[in-house]
Amino acid sequence: MTSLLVIAKEPVAGRVKTRLTPPFTAHEAAALAEAALADTLAAVAATPADRHVLVLDGAPGPWLPPGFDVVPQSGGRLDERIAAAFAACPGPALLIGMDTPQVTPGLLAPALRFDTCEAWFGPAEDGGFWALGLAEPDPELLLGVPMSRPETGEVQYGRLRAAGLRTALLPRLRDVDTAADAAEVAALAPHGRFATCHRRLTTALAAAR
Template sequence: MSPCATTLLVIAKAPIAGFAKTRLTPPLTPREAARVAAAALLDTLDSVLRSEVTHRVVAFTGDLSAAECSHELARELAKFEVIPQRGAGFGARLANAHADAARFGAPVLQIGMDTPQIGPDVLTSAANQLVDDEAALLGPAEDGGWWALGLPTPQPARVLVDVPMSTDRTGELTGNALQHCGYRVRLLPKFSDVDTFADATRVAAQSTGRFAATIHELSDRGLVLR
């Protein structure tokens, strides 16, 4: 099977204590939360590497040398085109990342590092839908946000600058903004992303990999509240 002519874009931040996954503290310590973030990112990178796409890009921010699992992350990131995040505000950074990633080839399917349970089969299926249809793709999250955004061209990503992020209406408002740009919006399967510790335990119970192993290890050692 030949790879789908799509760029798969990951938005990621260095898993540094006090910088990544701060909503997991408490019950985790800042360093434990960063370990969880590193595991989630490593699982995500692994799924992207095993997906049938032509280009793999990571828009990265933060000091990798100060991150948990820095050596392993550096080894995995070397397999990607890594670009810096740029812009003031998360919406602007997302929009700019779409524009920068599209230079490697459009269309672009963008995900984050908060859904480590999503495997290459789901990502490959979404990439194929994006190539076969001129519609935008939106992957809704259980909390009202979204875990994936697929765009045939990067221009409509500019709507993200004006969409409130991290609310229970972010997904709805993103879909509405894309429709106002003239795009049909097709929904991908809904998944839970990891924002809180309750999210983390739920996702770990439904998945395998480094993320699930890290959550189970912390729980088994009594390092987190049950």
């Protein structure tokens, strides 16, 4: 049974995308986070998998499409929460976050196949990673990896290689962390909910000046 997981926070003002403030308010940053999550979930829902799972910190909202198992995130550091998400999978699993609304089923589908590799790794522009796939989920591959640092991706990729796993690379994507990130990602996927929300908010900001 192959699982496709999204690890995410409920898009609540003041708890998500705090690096977008300023120029956006906390509520505007939460609106962008909700749009990014909705785009991500739509892409995941359109990608064939045995299970679609949302590993959620918070409560589901109207942004959640049908067909997802919703499980609560465990406590602890991010590496521990990701490890716990993989530990709950009975077979191969691919996990992504909510920060890459430009993701598509075409990017995700190949990483659910493990016939020629044992792991998939999607590096992020900021030095982290946006996707991690494991043919045999092993929490020990994640525990202790320093998260949200410039070296996060390098350390995680090194763990996979040190374990002797044949690892295939996914395209490098940009996470939405800052206002500059948001503008670039919106331009990459101009027809999504995230881009629509970004246009509305930046137009209002420009008009207020």
